[in-house]
Amino acid sequence: CWLQTENCGEPDVSEWGVLTATEGYGRPDSQEDYEQISYEDAMGKTWGKNGEKPYRHAAHAMIYAPDGKKLWDMYENKAVILMMMRFDGYIGFPGGIMDDGETVEFGLNRELEEEIGLDPTRHSFTKEDHVLSYVTHNKRLLLHFYCKKVTLEECLEIEKRTIDADEYGWEVLGPIRVPMFTLNDNERGLPIFLSNKFIGNAKEELLYCIEKENIMTKEEIQVALENCEKFKARYMR
Numbered sequence: 001c002w003l004q005t006e007n008c009g010e011p012d013v014s015e016w017g018v019l020t021a022t023e024g025y026g027r028p029d030s031q032e033d034y035e036q037i038s039y040e041d042a043m044g045k046t047w048g049k050n051g052e053k054p055y056r057h058a059a060h061a062m063i064y065a066p067d068g069k070k071l072w073d074m075y076e077n078k079a080v081i082l083m084m085m086r087f088d089g090y091i092g093f094p095g096g097i098m099d100d101g102e103t104v105e106f107g108l109n110r111e112l113e114e115e116i117g118l119d120p121t122r123h124s125f126t127k128e129d130h131v132l133s134y135v136t137h138n139k140r141l142l143l144h145f146y147c148k149k150v151t152l153e154e155c156l157e158i159e160k161r162t163i164d165a166d167e168y169g170w171e172v173l174g175p176i177r178v179p180m181f182t183l184n185d186n187e188r189g190l191p192i193f194l195s196n197k198f199i200g201n202a203k204e205e206l207l208y209c210i211e212k213e214n215i216m217t218k219e220e221i222q223v224a225l226e227n228c229e230k231f232k233a234r235y236m237r
């Protein structure tokens with residue numbers, strides 16, 4: 001389906017080996033159905049009927065530090081927020097699917113060590129860092145999102161360690177900083193960044209935390225989203 005805009009149909013996964021069991025989780029989905037649920041419901045309820053493919057837990061995390069540095073002495077970068085370029089071309093947060101028997105926080109810390117080399121003795125995620133949980137019935141996933149504020153110095157150290165992590169060059173193609181400023185044309189910076197493709201509901205998670213952590217106001221985020229839409233209408237098919 002070269003250059004077609006519609007869905008390319010179900011891929012043939014018969015020869016995907018070990019990937020067959022999980023490859024469907026990351027496939028683009030035209031009917032995203034993320035429903036916000038409480039942490040307790042996500043953990044305590046039985047999801048799915050007996051005999052059906054069970055729901056799996058996945059957890060991802062945003063690490064950030066307040067900034068204030070000015071780009072060209074003009075545009076204040078409100079925070080350093082770490083995201084990543086994934087193997088599949090999407091932008092997302094580090095994290096992943098829990099292995100059988102793992103608690104969500106244990107699995108998240110394991111994934112963060114593998115994907116970005118986060119040192120668990122210095123930065124370990126706990127229930128205290130939990131922000132949001134979602135269920136997606138299409139993908140049979142329970143998604144948990146965590147957020148941690150660190151100092152700018154720590155954030156830069158964490159970012160540097162990424163390229164020595166086990167998954168660097170495989171599942172993680174590089175750390176990405178979110179441009180937390182907008183140029184005077186009202187487009188370059190955060191609005192154009194938001195026009196990228198984000199995995200799952202990573203964009204909503206990013207915007208939720210930007211507001212919750214008082215990095216930008218709801219109104220400022222709304223303006224960035226509107227300017228993103230104007231940019232897309234003019235330049236993207």
Ligand SMILES: O=c1[nH]cnc2c1ncn2[C@@H]1O[C@H](COP(=O)(O)OP(=O)(O)O)[C@@H](O)[C@H]1O
Binds near residue numbers: 027095097141171
């Ligand atoms: O940053 C994110 N926010 C929300 N959901 C995500 C994010 N990254 C991935 N997901 C969803 O969770 C699924 C599993 O995540 P991931 O691909 O990181 O797992 P893995 O590293 O264990 O293969 C993805 O296929 C996608 O549906």
